[in-house]
Amino acid sequence: xxxxxxxxxxxxxxxxxxxxxxxxxxxxxxxxxxxxxxxxxxxxxxxxxxxxxxxxxxxxxxxxxxxxxxxxxxxxxxxxxxxxxxxxxxxxxxxxxxxxxxxxxxxxxxxxxxxxxxxxxxxxxxxxxxxxxxxxxxxxxxxxxxxxxxxxxxxxxxxxxxxxxxxxxxxxxxxxxxxxxxxxxxxxxxxxxxxxxxxxxxxxxxxxxxxxxxxxxxxxxxxxxxxxxxxxxxxxxxxxxxxxxxxxxxxxxxxxxxxxxxxxxxxxxxxxxxxxxxxxxxxxxxxxxxxxxxxxxxxxxxxxxxxxxxxxxxxxxxxxxxxxxxxxxxxxxxxxxxxxxxxxxxxxxxxxxxxxxxxxxxxxxxxxxxxxxxxxxxxxxxxxxxxxxxxxxxxxxxxxxxxxxxxxxxxxxxxxxxxxxxxxxxxxxxxxxxxxxxxxxxxxxxxxxxxxxxxxxxxxxxxxxxxxxxxxxxxxxxxxxxxxxxxxxxxxxxxxxxxxxxxxxxxxxxxxxxxxxxxxxxxxxxxxxxxxxxxxxxxxxxxxxxxxxxxxxxxxxxxxxxxxx
Amino acid sequence: xxxxxxxxxxxxxxxxxxxxxxxxxxxxxxxxxxxxxxxxxxxxxxxxxxxxxxxxxxxxxxxxxxxxxxxxxxxxxxxxxxxxxxxxxxxxxxxxxxxxxxxxxxxxxxxxxxxxxxxxxxxxxxxxxxxxxxxxxxxxxxxxxxxxxxxxxxxxxxxxxxxxxxxxxxxxxxxxxxxxxxxxxxxxxxxxxxxxxxxxxxxxxxxxxxxxxxxxxxxxxxxxxxxxxxxxxxxxxxxxxxxxxxxxxxxxxxxxxxxxxxxxxxxxxxxxxxxxxxxxxxxx
Numbered sequence: 001x002x003x004x005x006x007x008x009x010x011x012x013x014x015x016x017x018x019x020x021x022x023x024x025x026x027x028x029x030x031x032x033x034x035x036x037x038x039x040x041x042x043x044x045x046x047x048x049x050x051x052x053x054x055x056x057x058x059x060x061x062x063x064x065x066x067x068x069x070x071x072x073x074x075x076x077x078x079x080x081x082x083x084x085x086x087x088x089x090x091x092x093x094x095x096x097x098x099x100x101x102x103x104x105x106x107x108x109x110x111x112x113x114x115x116x117x118x119x120x121x122x123x124x125x126x127x128x129x130x131x132x133x134x135x136x137x138x139x140x141x142x143x144x145x146x147x148x149x150x151x152x153x154x155x156x157x158x159x160x161x162x163x164x165x166x167x168x169x170x171x172x173x174x175x176x177x178x179x180x181x182x183x184x185x186x187x188x189x190x191x192x193x194x195x196x197x198x199x200x201x202x203x204x205x206x207x208x209x210x211x212x213x214x215x216x217x218x219x220x221x222x223x224x225x226x227x228x229x230x231x232x233x234x235x236x237x238x239x240x241x242x243x244x245x246x247x248x249x250x251x252x253x254x255x256x257x258x259x260x261x262x263x264x265x266x267x268x269x270x271x272x273x274x275x276x277x278x279x280x281x282x283x284x285x286x287x288x289x290x291x292x293x294x295x296x297x298x299x300x301x302x303x304x305x306x307x308x309x310x311x312x313x314x315x316x317x318x319x320x321x322x323x324x325x326x327x328x329x330x331x332x333x334x335x336x337x338x339x340x341x342x343x344x345x346x347x348x349x350x351x352x353x354x355x356x357x358x359x360x361x362x363x364x365x366x367x368x369x370x371x372x373x374x375x376x377x378x379x380x381x382x383x384x385x386x387x388x389x390x391x392x393x394x395x396x397x398x399x400x401x402x403x404x405x406x407x408x409x410x411x412x413x414x415x416x417x418x419x420x421x422x423x424x425x426x427x428x429x430x431x432x433x434x435x436x437x438x439x440x441x442x443x444x445x446x447x448x449x450x451x452x453x454x455x456x457x458x459x460x461x462x463x464x465x466x467x468x469x470x471x472x473x474x475x476x477x478x479x480x481x482x483x484x485x486x487x488x489x490x491x492x493x494x495x496x497x498x499x500x501x502x503x504x505x506x507x508x509x510x511x512x513x514x515x516x517x518x519x520x521x522x523x524x525x526x527x528x529x530x531x532x533x534x535x536x537x538x539x540x541x542x543x544x545x546x547x548x549x550x551x552x553x554x555x556x557x558x559x560x561x562x563x564x565x
Numbered sequence: 566x567x568x569x570x571x572x573x574x575x576x577x578x579x580x581x582x583x584x585x586x587x588x589x590x591x592x593x594x595x596x597x598x599x600x601x602x603x604x605x606x607x608x609x610x611x612x613x614x615x616x617x618x619x620x621x622x623x624x625x626x627x628x629x630x631x632x633x634x635x636x637x638x639x640x641x642x643x644x645x646x647x648x649x650x651x652x653x654x655x656x657x658x659x660x661x662x663x664x665x666x667x668x669x670x671x672x673x674x675x676x677x678x679x680x681x682x683x684x685x686x687x688x689x690x691x692x693x694x695x696x697x698x699x700x701x702x703x704x705x706x707x708x709x710x711x712x713x714x715x716x717x718x719x720x721x722x723x724x725x726x727x728x729x730x731x732x733x734x735x736x737x738x739x740x741x742x743x744x745x746x747x748x749x750x751x752x753x754x755x756x757x758x759x760x761x762x763x764x765x766x767x768x769x770x771x772x773x774x775x776x777x778x779x780x781x782x783x784x785x786x787x788x789x790x791x792x793x794x795x796x797x798x799x800x801x802x803x804x805x806x807x808x809x810x811x812x813x814x815x816x817x818x819x820x821x822x823x824x825x826x827x828x829x830x831x832x833x834x835x836x837x838x839x840x841x842x843x844x845x846x847x848x849x
Contacts (some may be wrong), residue, residue: 004697058585083621229577304584304778306577309598315778334778335587337695337815341779345813461620464574 003383024108027376036368037105040361045350047106048357049343050074051364052323053115054299056333061085062248065336067101073343074105076367077112079331080163083122087159088394091125092385095162099383104128109368110375110383112163112329119154120532121184121513128394129157130403131534135170135197137412138516139187139556140531142279144200146408147187151204151212153401158210160393161435162385164375165211167261167299171248172221174557181226184531189221189557191247198248199255209379211370213299214252216263217288219245227307229265231276237269239288250292258370259297260288262327263308274308279318284326297366299329305339313330316345325354328363337559409532409540414553416518416527423508423526425547431482436474436496439512442487445538450544454481458496468497478503485545488521489513489533497521510541518561529555568650571613575622579613582622583637584778588693588839589668589815590637593627595775599755614654616644624774626675632663632728636675655679662847669841676845683845684704685735689819690828692836693780694806706800713758713770718750720767721760725749728770728787732821735846757808758785759801761792768792771801781809783818786827798827 029035040048054077057066061084069075074491078098085091095113099289102111116124120134132154138146151169158166171194172179174186187197216227218241223232236245249260262278272282278300288294300310300322308318317341332342342397350357374380390467411563415423433453435446443455456477458470474496478484486497489512498521500507511518511525518527528551531543544551571579580597583590616624624644627635638644646655659679665672669688676683713721725745730737752758758772769792774784783805788797809816820827821843 072813201722228581304580306580306598309778314776316810316813320813334584337588338584338779340695341813341815345810348810 019249023466024106026108026110026372032069032369032372035372036365039109039368042107043364045347046343047074048121048360048364049350050110051076051367052329052360053077053339053342054079054112054329055096055302056081056340056544057084058137060084061090062098062100069336069339070098070111071105074109075111076102076109076371077114077165077329077331079333080113080115080124081333082126085125085127085543088125088127088129089390091480092161095386096384096387097518103383110248112165112367112371113163115158115163115169115212116152117158117163118165118168118170118185119150125158125161125163125309128391130154130398130401130405131537132408133412133530133532133534133537133540134184135187136174136184136556137203137409137531137537137553138197139193139524140414140529140553141408141411142193142197142554142556143187143398143411144196146411147197147200148204149401149404150324150408151201152207153204153207153209153397153404155179156397156400157207157394159208159381160385160390161297161398162382164209164381165213165259166205167213168205169198169212169214170216171195171198171214171252172216172219172287173245174221176222176224177516177519177557177559178224179221179512180516181228182221182223186221187556191244193556195248195251199252201549202252202255202257203488207379207382207449209374209377211374213259213261213297215258215261216265216301217249217280217298218263218267218283218333219258221245223265227301228305229307230515231264231266231274231307231310233266233268235268241267241270242291246292249288249294252290253294253296254269256334257294257296258374259299260294261299261301262325263301264305266307268350274310275321276310278308278327279321279325281325283379289326295366297328297370298328302332303332304449308468308488314341320346320356322347323359323363327465328366364503368480380400405536406539409451409530409534409536410543410549411530412537412553413540413549413551414515414555415551416515416523416525416529416555425545428483428485428545432480433483433485434478434479434481435485435487437487438489438493439487439533439538441533441535442510442512442538442541445535446485446542449542453485456491460490460492462492464491467490471496471499474501482506483508485539486525488527491517493522494518497525508545510545512537512541515555519559529553568614568654569617570615570654571625575615578620578622579615579625582615582625586637586639587780588775588817589639589671590627590635591636591777591780592629592666592775593625594777595782596627596629597672597802598777601692614658619777628658628662632661634659634662634665635667636665636671637667638671639675641671641674644674644678651801659847662736664844664846666687666844667842669843672843672845675845676690677726681845685846687735687844687846688822689842689844690822690838691817691819691840691842692828692831692838693815694809694831694834695815696838707763708768708797708800709762709765710759710800710804711762713753713760713772714810715750715753716744717760717767718753721749721753721770722746724767724787724789725785727789728785732787752785756803759786759804761797761801763792769797769801771798771805773805777815779814781812781816786818798830799833802830806834832842 056079094173121131187194225232262277286484484507494517504524509525511529515529530537603767614626756773769788773781775782
C-alpha cells in the first residue's frame with residue numbers, strides 16, 4: 001500500500017506539472033499574435049526583461065542557484081558553452097530541469113536553449129556528437145544538398161539533447177585571409193554561394209525544429225583580427241557591404257530566417273563613433289530592420305568579449321546600449337553576480353525610461369512570436385528529452401545519416417591549382433611512405449588503407465609556431481622515405497612544412513581546417529584540401545590519395561599563388 | 566601541469582578565465598581591459614604567468630608594473646610549481662617582486678609554493694556592496710562635494726601622502742613623491758575621485774582605483790584628522806554608490822580589520838564582508 005502510494009505520488013508529480021503546462025497562457029490559443037500580445041500585456045517589468053536575456057550556467061552542470069535565478073527573474077534563454085557540458089546524458093537531464101523551471105513560471109514560456117554547433121571546426125558540444133566536414137567543405141562541393149543535409153543532421157543531434165537554437169550557419173564571406181578565426185567556418189567568399197548554402201543549411205535545421213541563427217552580422221570574414229580579443233575594424237562603404245557581405249542575409253531573410261547574431265565589429269564608414277555593430281542603432285535598426293526588412297530575432301554575440309568592452313562602459317551599460325541599438329536577446333556568459341547586476345540595472349532603467357521599456361516590449365514580442373512559432377510547432381524540439389535514450393537516439397541519427405558525411409567529405413576534397421589532374425595514386429603503393437600529422441586519427445586512418453606506411457605524430461600546439469625540436473625530428477626522419485604524406489592543419493604544421501620545402505617533390509600535402517595555411521609553406525607541393533578533421537574527412541583524404549576517386553571540389557575562396565602572409 | 570608565460574595571443578583566454586572570478590580579480594581585469602591596446606605588449610613581455618589544462622587557463626599570476634604580483638588561483642589545490650617551473654619561470658620574475666596582493670588563501674598558497682619569504686604581511690577585510698543601491702537625495706552639508714580634476718592634484722598631494730603613510734606603506738621611507746603624483750594624476754584622469762572642500766580647501770577624498778565588467782574597487786579613502794567624525798566619508802561614499810548604481814556596478818573595498826570606524830561606515834551603507842585579503846611585502 002505504502003509502495004503504491006509512493007508510485008502514485010511519483011506519477012502525480014510528473015503528470016501535474018505537464019497537465020498544468022497546457023493551461024498556461026503560452027500554450028493556449030491558435031493565434032500566435034494574440035497569445036503573444038495577451039502575455040505581454042500581463043507581464044511585469046521583470047518578466048518582460050527576463051525574456052530578452054540569455055545567460056549561461058557557471059560550470060559543467062546546471063546548479064540550483066542558476067535554476068533559482070532563472071525562475072525568479074523569468075530568464076528566457078540559456079546558452080550552453082563547451083564548459084557547460086561534461087556528458088550528454090547529463091546535458092539532456094539539465095535541459096529538462098531548466099525547461100521544467102521555465103514552464104512552472106506564470107505564463108509557462110519555454111526557454112530557447114542555444115549553442116554553437118556549426119559543424120567542422122566549431123562545435124561547443126563534443127563527446128558523441130558528429131565531427132562533420134564543416135562549412136568550407138560544403139562550399140568546396142557547393143551542392144545545396146550538402147548544406148541542407150549537414151544542417152538537418154547537426155540539428156537532429158542537437159534535438160536529441162533538447163537544444164532548440166543553433167548559432168549557425170556562419171555566412172561570413174572569407175575575404176580577409178588573415179581572419180583565421182573564421183577561415184573554414186565560412187562557406188565561401190562568394191555572396192551568392194554563401195547565401196544559397198546558408199539558406200539550405202537553415203532549411204535543414206528547420207525540418208527538425210531547430211532555430212537557425214545566421215552570423216556574424218554584418219560580416220566577420222573581412223576582419224583581420226578576432227573580436228574575442230579586440231574590436232576589429234572593417235573599412236568598407238555601405239553599397240559594397242550590401243552587395244557583398246549582406247547578400248546572404250538578404251537571401252535568407254526572404255526565406256524566413258528566424259534569427260541573426262550581431263557581431264562585435266567596427267565599421268568606421270557606417271557609424272559615427274567607435275562602437276561595435278552589435279551596439280549600433282544605425283547598423284541594427286536602420287540597416288538590418290528598415291533597409292533589409294528583417295523582422296526576426298537579433299541576438300548579440302557574447303557581451304563579455306573584448307570587442308564589446310572597448311570603452312569606459314560597464315557590462316550592464318553595454319547591455320542597455322545593445323537593447324537600445326535594436327538587439328532582441330542579450331547574450332552574457334559570466335558570473336551569477338554579473339547577471340544580477342545586469343538585471344537590477346536594466347530594471348531600474350525600464351522603470352524610469354518609458355522609451356526603453358517600449359524597446360524591451362518590442363523585443364519580447366519578437367521573442368514570444370519566435371517561441372510560439374517554433375516551440376509549439378509539431379516538429380518542436382522536445383522540452384523534456386529522455387536522458388536514458390540519448391545514446392540510442394544519437395545512434396539512430398547517425399545510422400540515418402548512413403554514409404552521408406563520408407560522401408560529403410569526398411565531394412569536398414579539393415586539389416590545389418598546381419596538381420590538378422596530374423596526381424598519380426599508383427606512386428603511393430610502390431614506395432615507402434611516411435605519414436606526418438598532428439592527429440593520431442589521420443595516421444591510423446592512413447595505415448588502415450596503407451598498412452606498410454609509417455607514422456610520425458607531431459604536436460598541434462603551440463598553435464602559431466612549431467618547436468625547434470619538432471622540426472629537427474621531422475627533418476631527421478623524412479630522408480629515409482620515398483614519399484611523405486604531410487597533414488597540414490594549423491600555422492604550427494605550416495612552419496614544419498616550410499622547413500621541408502627542399503623535399504617538395506616527394507611531399508604530398510593534405511590540408512585540414514583552413515587551406516590558407518599552405519601559403520606559409522609555399523605552393524610547390526602537390527596538395528589536397530579536405531577541410532574537416534573528423535573520421536569521414538580523413539577517410540576521404542585517403543580515398544583521394546589512393547585513387548578511389550578524382551577530387552572534384554573547388555577552393556571556395558581565391559587563394560592567389562603569390563599571396564604571402 | 567606546467568606553467569608558462571602568457572603570450573599576446575593568450576589575452577582573450579586570460580580575460581575569459583579572469584571574468585569567471587571577477588569579484589576576486591577586479592584589479593587584474595581592470596589592468597587588462599584598460600590597457601587593451603597595450604595588453605599585447607604587456608603579455609609579450611611576460612607580464613602574466615599561466616597554468617593551462619586542455620587549452621584553458623586554470624590558474625594565473627598577473628604581474629603589474631611596480632612589481633606587484635596578483636595571483637588568481639581558483640584551483641589552488643593544483644597550484645604546484647615544479648622545481649623546473651620555479652627555476653625557469655618564477656625565480657627570475659619574483660626576484661624583483663615587491664609585493665603580492667589578493668585573497669589571503671591564494672597569497673598564502675602562492676608564497677609557500679614559490680618560496681617567497683614575506684617580510685611583512687598586512688591583512689584586510691574584503692567588503693562588497695552588491696548590487697549598489699540608490700540612496701535618497703543628498704542631505705544639505707556645509708561642505709562642497711565635487712569630482713577631482715587634474716588641477717586639483719597639487720592640492721591633493723598632502724592628503725595622498727598622509728593616506729599612503731598612514732594606510733598603505735609599511736615603512737615611511739618607501740614614500741616616493743613623484744611616483745605618487747604620477748599615480749594620482751593617472752587616477753584623476755581614468756578613475757572617479759570625489760573630494761570634499763571646506764571653505765575652498767580639500768579636506769577629504771574617496772574614489773575608485775580599478776574597474777571591471779561589473780565592479781568598481783574603492784581606494785584612497787582619506788579624511789584630514791581635524792575634519793573627521795563629521796560624516797564626510799559617508800557623503801563621499803554615497804556619491805560613489807550613486808555612480809555605481811548609475812553604471813550597474815557593484816562596489817568592493819579592502820579595510821584593515823582594526824579600522825572600526827570605517828567598517829561601521831561601510832556596514833551602514835550596506836557593505837558585507839565576503840572574505841579576507843592580504844598583501845605580503847618582499848624585497849625592500
